[in-house]
Amino acid sequence: MFTCVSAESNSEGGVRGCLCHRPEIQTLTRRIDAQLSRRGFVAGAGASIAALGLPGRARAQAATEPPRPIVFTNFLLFDGKPGAVREGLRLLVEGGRIKSVAAGDQPAPEGARTIDCGGRVVMPGMIDAHWHSVFAALPVSSLFAADVGYIFLAASAEAERTLMRGFTTVRDLGGPSFPLKQAIDEGIVLGPRIYPCGAMITTTGGHGDLRPLQDIPRSPGGPLSPMEETGGAMIADSADEVRLRVREQLLQGASQIKLVGGGGVSSPRTSLDMTTFSEPELRAGVESAGDWNTYVAVHAYAPQTIQRAIAAGAQCIEHAHLMDELTAKLMADKDIWLSIQPFLGDEDTGVLTGQSRINQLQVFAGTDTAYALAKAHKIKTAFGSDLLFSSRLAARQGVMLTHLSRWYANAEILTMATATNGELLAMSGPRNPYPGKLGVIEENALADLLVVDGNPIEDIGLIAAPEKTLALIMKDGKIVKDTLTVPRP
Known part of the structure; x- marks a missing residue:
């Protein structure tokens, strides 16, 4: 994977001007070439970063001078x-x-x-409460077909651009972001603090189930599909499987868990009215996360999906663009967080086709009502952008924040993207990867x-x-x- 383009021997038998001959690099190259496949997406990328063993500039300086x-x-x-x-x-x-x-x-x-x-x-540095660090900037075709090394290099470049937009922290709501988080935390690459949930957990046929039809039927307890092995999503079709998948993400370092309660825009075989997990299945995930003293965020658009998630004990709802008055009142009464995105039109998402287009237009139509209900019922509301599959769209992260001026004063918008989002992050309790207060000065x-x-x-x-x-x-x-x-x- 790494090739030497220029190497000049020095008096000690090493090289100047090229790192390719360093033992660490040679070991890493052999490891990547031999082990890194799409089926080892998360584990391989994490092992490769750890195997590098080369300190980032910031860490090297910190070791020599405070x-x-x-x-x-x-x-x-x-x-x-x-x-x-x-x-x-x-x-x-x-x-x-x-x-x-x-x-x-x-x-x-x-x-x-x-x-x-x-x-x-x-x-304060701004916080995006719904971001996908690995999926934000690359098109779906690249995510399915490109070499894993390229995918993570692209993700690290987008992480730096995210930081340069003033978003010093993101809550990652689905994707194999653990290796990228490690690289950022160790100073190997620049990027925001990442609160990862790891793979989103969904049902067969739910949002995030992008398996090709030849991978169906699925045998419970059988081998993972290639899609699952990338770490983007995991399938669970019983309460026991939900517990297993939740615990796997927590084992890898998830700060919170994402369960997919219904259909989604970017999954073309789902519709927003769908409800997927049963209440006992959702409750199994909530209880498993609670055992680790953290919380579950549930992806849900339709009123019945939101209500089922709340009944199961979920503490945060993602999206909720189709919620009605009764659902908004329930969220307020139960003190449930709303993490919603101000999608207004095609300029925020690009133009989709088929069922995804139908879902997309429903979200656009529901955005204004959802924010109005959130304000009227004083629901705890977080800002997130949820921009996907395009570097051009990812660059609109700050633009998305300005959309909130339709419903909030400027000071309220800035508070939402800083102190309010910081309160949401703090819900991860002892699973918080960055103990300390964020979003305030x-x-x-x-x-x-x-x-x-x-x-x-x-x-x-x-x-x-x-x-x-x-x-x-x-x-x-x-x-x-x-x-x-x-x-x-």
Whole structure:
């Protein structure tokens, strides 16, 4: 897989200018060539990343020198909570955390770096509560046919673009994202924090069951289909199978679980009125996740599907674009989270065909009603984009957030994409891969923040053009973009 294009021997018998002859690379190449097949999609990619053993630049530097404290001055602060921006503050970041947010001219720690924000707005890094890290940017044809190495290279490139759009955290709602998360966390590639659910768990014929017909019939307890072996989705047709599949995802490091309660837009053999899992099957998943002290999010559009999920104990509903008044009231009464996406038209999804087109138009038609019901009943509502299978659409992540201006004030939108989404992430409890507070700028919160060239509370459209308006991006106390002290070309 890796080939040497230029190698020059040095005095120690090694090479300069090329890493191909390093023992680690040679071992990795042999391992990938021998073991990495589509049937080993998740395990192979994870093993390959782990086998590399080469520290990322950030980790290598951290091992030799502690990061300098950073003091931000001369800014307006939106801290993620409701209320107007504040001024006259100094913000100290140290050791990946917000050390202090204080008024007055506080002295900087010895050796600290000071950044003058020039009166710009400082806000928390944004959170996308419904993202698919591996599936966001590649077309379906590539996901089914391309080499697994290419798929993960493309996913890592999209992860960096996601971070550069100001989304410092995503909740991954389906896909083999565990290896990518590991690579990001270890500093091998740039990307957002990932809260993974692993494979979405669905029934035979449910949303996410994209098996070719020659893989049917399925024998319970039999071998996995090639689709399942990729780690994108797992089939479960009994309460016992649901328990097994939930536990497998938790074993791999899932922070929450996704169960598919009905049909979906991108599955052309399903319709949105379908309900798939029975209540006992859903309850088995909820109980298994509860045993690990985390929660289940249920993919559901139709009222009866949502109501069945709530009866089974689900704490979060994904989508719900077809919900009615009774269902909205039930969600509010039971304090259930709604993770919904503001799909308005073809520009947000592309034009689909067949049954997928019928489903797509139903979602567009239901979006306005669903948000109106969520507001009227004060349902806890999270923002997610759920953009799939296109790098062009994935780039609209910030644009999707601006769609919320149809129903919310700008400050409410920013709060939803920061502090509110942070509350949803915290529901994973001890399964939280990043212990600490996200989505807010306050003492001891995790240091993910943006410096915006303009005031998004006055103009939410600034979020739609991150390449122009995000002057600085910080994740985990490390600056990953800086045009304040490094002039733009």
